[in-house]
Amino acid sequence: MKESLRVAGLAGVDAHDGARAVQTWQWMQWALFAFSLLAIPAFYFELAAESGLHPAGRALYACMFTGFGAVLARVAGLSHKPQRFLVRNGYDVLITAGAVASAAWGISPWSSVEWVLRILFVGLVAVRIVVSLRSFFSPGRLLPLLVTAALLVALAGAGFYWLEPGVHTYAEGVWLAFESSATVGYGDMAPTTPASRVLAAFVVLLGYGLLSLVFASIAAIFVEQEERILRREMHRDIKALRAEIAALRKDVQARGAEAGVAGAPVETVNPAGPDPGESH
Template identity: 60%
Template sequence: MSIGWHNAGLGGVDPHDGAAASHAWARARWVLLAGYLIAIPAFYLELLATSSLMLLIARALYGAMAVACMGAVARTAWSSRKPARFLDRNAFDVAIACGALVSVIGGANPWSSLEWVLRLAFMGMIALRIVVALRVYFEPNRLALLPLAGLTVLLLGGAGFYVLEPRVHSYAEGLWLAFESSATVGYGDIAPTTPASRVFAVFVVLLGYGLLSLAFAGIAAWFIGKEERRLRREMHRDIKTLHAEIVSLHRELEGLRDALAPRRGKSQGGGGTARQLGTR
């Protein structure tokens, strides 16, 4: 990864580390991604908990997330030649794993203002880490995946609003609210009213708007790249034509020089004879 990701605690394995660490990190990344995704249902189960069973399931999910993340990081650090450097390069993952462990013993509902801030910050870190983990699939050369990712966000967003928002009475209405949120349109016909749906709307807006922006940017980059390739082909063709004309002109000049060479010799010979006669 780049120096910027390293400074942010998302450096991955050092390129100069051993092959064992690289192989361990290649497997650990998927384990970490699975752990981050577990945090989403755990957060909402704890937020909407109406019984001790729901709270217990949420904390069990947080525990599974903590074990998965810590295990993946520890396994890669064990395979690394410089474990301390690896942990420093991936301090963001270490912080998320510690946050998941703390969430296992978190306070019960209703949350205090401080706990709301901490939990939202924790979920924001997880959302950022998921985006970083999936960024390779959002590159311009994989443009087809961007609309698919955006459609997935809309479908999941519709289901989430249908479950979390009391004013949404059908999946179609939830899908419409997810589209309004993702596109930042805000017609005002339906709006999130509960804390759970409002928190959910924040992530739908961030992910949906981000994916839509990436999709449009990717389409624009594709058209620009296509035009650049066309101009490059035309330039290459013009250069080849110019090269052929220069070669042809060079051959004509060589032929003209060869044709004038005998006449030049005769004129030089005649001039020498005249000078000899003049000296006599």
């Protein structure tokens, strides 16, 4: 896993680097996670703009660029090898450059090339968010996964209510979000605008991943219970075997002691005296 992240440009700080750089990076990763989240509303602000760049979207992209640049500059300044650190984290450098381009450039309606670049940038940021939370979304954490899934449906419902003209209430938005995340597709509602379709694509991907982790967590709970029973039985059998081995060892030692006493050589005295042929 670490090797894959290193190749992808998300290797972080080398463990053999300066102690301050390593410690600072552990905290700054959550700052990068927070700044990464700004790309989601910025994308939709600009997508919903009728002409030019939306001021709120431009501001969010500028904040994202400032945050990423400040974090990378700070950790690089503490690192013993700043150039190597930037190379190891080329993915974050690429996101920083993408935030600058998103804040400074854009024409509405978007051309085909700009659509591809914008979606590619949001996809890069989404991968960055998932990597930041990879330890949080472990299969054994059922409650955090359920809470995250509920938040995803709630936020996606608000997004559909804002972006989709066919959704007239927040409840309908939540229902469309649930249909999308669960990949059910009853056909009663469907995203029709480009903005809502892009949102639906991300909701489907995130919802499919979260549902897989939730079911994996439920299965892991049952497997863990059975493994706990098996471990308990195994420990009981091991204790019984140890007791039997100890009893056998004592029995063998006792029999060995008895055999040693019974087979000890007895010294005899020749009543006729020493043998005349014996040399003195």
